[in-house]
Amino acid sequence: MKQPPKVRGLPLIGDSWSFIRDPIAYHDRTAQIYGPVFQSKVLGVSVYSLLGANCNRAVLQNSQDNFSCREGYLPFLKQFGLSLLLMDGEQHRNHRSLIHQSFTRDALDKYLHEMNAGVDGALRSLRAGVSLKFHDFAKSVNLNIAVRLLTGVNLGTETEVAKMAFTDAIESAGALIRISLPGSAYRRGEKARLYLRGRLLHQMSADRNMSAAQDLLSRMLYGSRQSGTNMPEAAIVDHINAILNGAHGTTSSVLSSLVYLLGANHEWQARVRSEIKAYGDAYPGFKDISSMVSLDAAYREALRMYPPSIVILRKSKQACAIEGFNIPGNSFICLAPRYTHFMSDFWEHPQDFSPDRFLPPRSEHKSHSHCWIPFGGGDHYCIGMHYAALQTKVFIVHLLRRFTVGLLPNYRYRIKYAGVLAPADGLPITLGEHRVQA
Numbered sequence: 001m002k003q004p005p006k007v008r009g010l011p012l013i014g015d016s017w018s019f020i021r022d023p024i025a026y027h028d029r030t031a032q033i034y035g036p037v038f039q040s041k042v043l044g045v046s047v048y049s050l051l052g053a054n055c056n057r058a059v060l061q062n063s064q065d066n067f068s069c070r071e072g073y074l075p076f077l078k079q080f081g082l083s084l085l086l087m088d089g090e091q092h093r094n095h096r097s098l099i100h101q102s103f104t105r106d107a108l109d110k111y112l113h114e115m116n117a118g119v120d121g122a123l124r125s126l127r128a129g130v131s132l133k134f135h136d137f138a139k140s141v142n143l144n145i146a147v148r149l150l151t152g153v154n155l156g157t158e159t160e161v162a163k164m165a166f167t168d169a170i171e172s173a174g175a176l177i178r179i180s181l182p183g184s185a186y187r188r189g190e191k192a193r194l195y196l197r198g199r200l201l202h203q204m205s206a207d208r209n210m211s212a213a214q215d216l217l218s219r220m221l222y223g224s225r226q227s228g229t230n231m232p233e234a235a236i237v238d239h240i241n242a243i244l245n246g247a248h249g250t251t252s253s254v255l256s257s258l259v260y261l262l263g264a265n266h267e268w269q270a271r272v273r274s275e276i277k278a279y280g281d282a283y284p285g286f287k288d289i290s291s292m293v294s295l296d297a298a299y300r301e302a303l304r305m306y307p308p309s310i311v312i313l314r315k316s317k318q319a320c321a322i323e324g325f326n327i328p329g330n331s332f333i334c335l336a337p338r339y340t341h342f343m344s345d346f347w348e349h350p351q352d353f354s355p356d357r358f359l360p361p362r363s364e365h366k367s368h369s370h371c372w373i374p375f376g377g378g379d380h381y382c383i384g385m386h387y388a389a390l391q392t393k394v395f396i397v398h399l400l401r402r403f404t405v406g407l408l409p410n411y412r413y414r415i416k417y418a419g420v421l422a423p424a425d426g427l428p429i430t431l432g433e434h435r436v437q438a
């Protein structure tokens with residue numbers, strides 16, 4: 001059995017800086033020199049990067065037996081308290097099944113009206129001819145909708161404060177200096193978490209008819225009392241904050257990438273718009289959204305090219321063999337979805353935006369069970385996967401019904417990595433007149 005090659009990083013800091021600043025470029029560059037399995041030093045610990053579809057499958061498929069999700073994320077997320085990613089085994093299964101009730105097909109169906117109304121209302125405040133930073137706008141809209149749907153709270157004028165708090169909290173998870181120095185990202189993260197916890201705890205004490213309310217917060221409070229789990233309130237708050245983060249951070253990330261790609265590819269923008277227009281002017285229902293195949297293909301392609309989660313982390317429980325390499329027990333493991341998303345073994349001209357690759361006859365995503373993994377896989381696969389698809393597609397439906405989307409001349413999409421992939425400049429776009437509405 002071979003030992004994974006060791007990357008020769010800088011003295012003391014190893015590869016921490018290049019890994020954290022730009023994990024995509026780091027993995028591409030390092031794999032070219034060392035091959036797809038290698039060991040490097042990040043934040044003082046050895047990390048085994050395992051790249052490619054077979055490695056994804058080996059780690060994600062039997063994750064509970066050989067790999068701990070909790071231990072993989074603990075150094076980065078422990079200050080967030082409880083979340084599904086910080087759980088393994090039976091505890092994970094119990095908490096996940098309680099949360100899952102808010103992400104069933106039935107629950108999503110009930111969210112659809114609020115999603116439609118929230119996006120439609122926000123877009124009505126915009127006029128053709130304006131330029132805006134789309135990512136910032138999308139985050140506010142998505143956060144407002146998610147908070148209303150999942151906690152029953154109307155953020156209103158508090159939206160910007162809450163948005164900033166989520167941004168600070170998630171950015172602090174990837175901070176290079178992990179002590180609470182004044183003015184540091186880490187300190188800002190601490191303050192943000194205090195605010196978010198306090199805000200939700202306050203909401204929990206509010207009078208609510210928990211057995212009738214449909215939001216996740218009420219369901220968790222009620223469900224945990226009914227089932228006898230009696231989850232502490234602090235634990236519920238931590239879960240909800242982690243979920244709200246997914247519900248607006250990752251969703252706005254893929255939405256921005258999709259808007260950029262449609263802005264840069266006018267043929268596809270026209271194709272998706274004409275598909276949408278075939279469904280008339282009413283708010284689209286679940287079935288309408290599900291039958292928009294061009295929109296779905298473009299959405300999947302945006303997730304292939306710009307997966308919001310750049311790395312998936314685990315810790316090995318015991319020594320194992322992966323792709324002919326010996327991976328010792330108790331080691332940090334890192335998967336990099338975007339690396340596989342650009343492998344020419346599975347994808348034709350991977351650098352090109354070509355949503356047709358997800359449609360028959362090409363169906364390239366079917367060439368390997370783990371060549372497209374924007375939502376992970378196995379026991380911890382994304383619980384909000386369908387919520388994200390619905391929210392993003394509803395947004396695109398209303399946006400393209402109303403406006404044409406254009407980019408600035410010679411625009412280049414630059415991305416940054418701060419817990420989640422995002423456009424570095426907020427994605428400036430210009431809106432053109434598509435059709436005047438009352």
Ligand code: HEM
Pocket residue numbers: 069084085086096242243244246247248250251254307308309312313373374375376377379380381382383384385387388389
């Ligand atoms: C396009 C948007 C999204 C992407 C790309 C995404 C990506 C992911 C990935 C890759 C994982 C697995 C991490 C791992 O195995 O280590 C995950 C887990 C998770 N996601 Fe998402 N996510 C998205 C949207 C959402 C939304 C909308 C929510 C909630 C409303 C959400 C909540 C969660 C939760 C709670 C987990 C942990 C699940 C568990 O550990 O059992 N995500 N997500």
